Amino acid sequence: MKIRIGILGYGNLGRGIECAVRQNDDMELAAVFTRREPSSVKILTEGVNVYSVNDVEKHKDEIDVMILCGGSATDLPKQTPEFVKYFNVIDSFDTHANIPKHFDSVDAAAKASGNVGIISVGWDPGMFSLNRLYANAILSDGKDYTFWGKGVSQGHSDAIRRIDGVKDARQYTVPVEESLAAVRNGENPDLTTRQKHTRECYVVVEDGADKDRIANEIKTMPNYFADYDTTVYFISEEELKANHSGIPHGGSVIRTGKTGWNGENTHVIEYSLKLDSNPEFTSSVLIAYARAAYRMKKEGQSGCKTVFDVAPAYLCRQSGEELRKHLL
């Protein structure tokens, strides 16, 4: 009997989930739910229905784990506590500051329904968080660093697109190589925002737009760009399509720390990702945690969980015996 996966929201992430389910033969895609008119949504998997999100309750018994693919700003704060009433759910809620509040609201609903809801799954929050935790548990006297990129920041790209005269844009977050090297070398540098990342912007403008003004508006934009060394490249729409249509990302979580009777030895722990497709990798993480949610629920667990609460063995289809034999 396969784990029946539902997808709620069919954008980049939903499509990534669909692909990831196909790669895991202990799972099957049961249904896709959308806010759009269902007949207008074409999915890749043959023989699977697309339903309106309004009918979700009717399909309560057809789905073991529902993956919520909405956004963190407005969708998930409502959706996750709502849908955990009917399903085990996984979300990728990534507004770090609001995680405690989101946890509480999902936890209350999940405990009431007896389902499992795993929140903030993905790579940051998610795998990066896990690696921060493991490294902190091991090196109690140490320092954490997180570098992102080189990769596309959707939020920063959107911020550029809102500027008058801009037709399209793609923003890459790029770690500063010298800083990364110093951290890897165990030098424990104190780094400002500017010393950690630079920002590269590829911008397509409307005919006759004032490029100087646009470049200046980008570079001085508070929060998004003002604290960074930002480079703006004006390119054609064709060039943007040809060279910047992917959604790569990645980064490194590094902790350096000291051990010994007098802190005489230094250690460097690094976890790094190089991702061709941010949404597809995120989806692959979500799917592994869907397996965990399914098993935890079967064991009688309920409530809200994060990656910190899930024993690693739950993520794999193999038995404990097989895991010890082949991966330990």
Add this chain to the structure above:
Amino acid sequence: MKIRIGILGYGNLGRGIECAVRQNDDMELAAVFTRREPSSVKILTEGVNVYSVNDVEKHKDEIDVMILCGGSATDLPKQTPEFVKYFNVIDSFDTHANIPKHFDSVDAAAKASGNVGIISVGWDPGMFSLNRLYANAILSDGKDYTFWGKGVSQGHSDAIRRIDGVKDARQYTVPVEESLAAVRNGENPDLTTRQKHTRECYVVVEDGADKDRIANEIKTMPNYFADYDTTVYFISEEELKANHSGIPHGGSVIRTGKTGWNGENTHVIEYSLKLDSNPEFTSSVLIAYARAAYRMKKEGQSGCKTVFDVAPAYLCRQSGEELRKHLL
């Protein structure tokens, strides 16, 4: 109330545990147990007693978690199932092929006593295993690579020391940079043993010893060196002491894999360690799992566990709330 840690066996690893306990103020060193004459063992921590291992049962109620610092060849297969009768225990059993058998014998004894025994803790097995598991759970269509070094292999150093005419030796395992680069680049190479690591040997010989014979014996030694490109450097005893007295190690676990409807996107996950002191880092991992064993026992759990079975949050002294707020 602090977690009371016992150390059984006071060599490099035992001393590492002692240092790690000092760095974690939710713990205290309760006692050290030795097979030597206790009065001959001088430890670093003031006011802590050294007892004979024969008296261990008498101190049953003074220790929350006993860290077993013996060797995997003959000590731990006997010690871990024996001492889990009296204590929660942690070991660093690292004979990969015998882990299933060791697990079963510890599990039976731990279930009978109601204690928790966590085995094969350290970095490989241990953190490297965990990263193999996470990466496999995420990228189901992929390939695993493990590179060790640059670091000292105790087993290979010992093998050289057994050669006639050799006074002392230090062997470094070194990853082949080109292979590592190809893996990191997502090229999925098939690598032979020789293509993954080289071996560097620093050897001190007795006066008048035949260096050509010794170098030849090293390079042709089956299992240890014959399958590798091995370089032998003859150095003086002083040079060995001055430049090769540390026990550094490290390495990388890498998984590359594909996602997408037709596997069109490639991802690289890498976990890497650069360690000044192999035993001190291993000790720091053991101590984090000692905290987990203490908590799991308190919750009523018992039996043998590995790093795969321990939810990450158990490793940290912070509450779930604090972890979600600061590390997620």
